[in-house]
Amino acid sequence: GAVVSQHPSWVICKSGTSVKIECRSLDFQATTMFWYRQFPKQSLMLMATSNEGSKATYEQGVEKDKFLINHASLTLSTLTVTSAHPEDSSFYICSAIDPPNQPQHFGDGTRLSIL
Amino acid sequence: GENVEQHPSTLSVQEGDSAVIKCTYSDSASNYFPWYKQELGKRPQLIIDIRSNVGEKKDQRIAVTLNKTAKHFSLHITETQPEDSAVYFCAASPMDSSYKLIFGSGTRLLVRP
Numbered sequence: 001g002a003v004v005s006q007h008p009s010w011v012i013c014k015s016g017t018s019v020k021i022e023c024r025s026l027d028f029q030a031t032t033m034f035w036y037r038q039f040p041k042q043s044l045m046l047m048a049t050s051n052e053g054s055k056a057t058y059e060q061g062v063e064k065d066k067f068l069i070n071h072a073s074l075t076l077s078t079l080t081v082t083s084a085h086p087e088d089s090s091f092y093i094c095s096a097i098d099p100p101n102q103p104q105h106f107g108d109g110t111r112l113s114i115l
Numbered sequence: 116g117e118n119v120e121q122h123p124s125t126l127s128v129q130e131g132d133s134a135v136i137k138c139t140y141s142d143s144a145s146n147y148f149p150w151y152k153q154e155l156g157k158r159p160q161l162i163i164d165i166r167s168n169v170g171e172k173k174d175q176r177i178a179v180t181l182n183k184t185a186k187h188f189s190l191h192i193t194e195t196q197p198e199d200s201a202v203y204f205c206a207a208s209p210m211d212s213s214y215k216l217i218f219g220s221g222t223r224l225l226v227r228p
Binding site for chain 1: 164
């Protein structure tokens with residue numbers, strides 16, 4: 001149980017384009033989802049907390065207009081990287097929980113490469 | 116906000132030996148402490164977790180200890196095997212309604228056959 005699916009797994013695109021990443025909880029209702037960014041050989045940095053039906057809460061230093069998060073249903077959250085540039089290249093991972101149950105269950109991640 | 120420090124950054128042990136990874140946290144109100152194992156290019160996988168009302172928890176070769184007074188928790192792996200080689204992350208969850216996790220910097224564990 002507690003499977004989280006993330007799509008796509010790998011994206012390569014040109015600078016200036018927008019990229020949408022989907023995170024789905026397959027066998028449980030995830031009222032809360034989290035988005036992380038992980039650079040090579042570094043830790044997971046929390047970008048934002050997404051609650052179903054409400055606006056996302058962004059961590060300090062994360063541009064909300066750059067990283068658009070939508071959590072329209074209990075099983076789906078999306079992260080859109082708008083006008084992506086090479087410095088946005090990273091490994092993006094989502095996780096999901098059904099509070100108050102823990103732990104967080106992680107997706108497989110999306111490797112984003114901006115040329 | 117919460118800050119988690121993790122040591123060491125790299126750890127190399129001989130197969131069969133024990134490995135210990137240590138973390139400290141800053142927010143005394145944090146109440147949930149999971150440990151994740153991440154293999155290269157893959158998702159973090161929970162290996163063990165502990166809550167603030169428990170001092171120690173064990174699952175086969177893996178154990179976690181928590182010292183709330185010192186704001187310190189540790190991961191212990193006994194009888195290490197080559198397949199234990201991976202990056203290990205500790206995390207702490209602040210006692211608010213967010214359920215978010217703040218991760219440590221990670222420990223790269225290498226188990227030499």
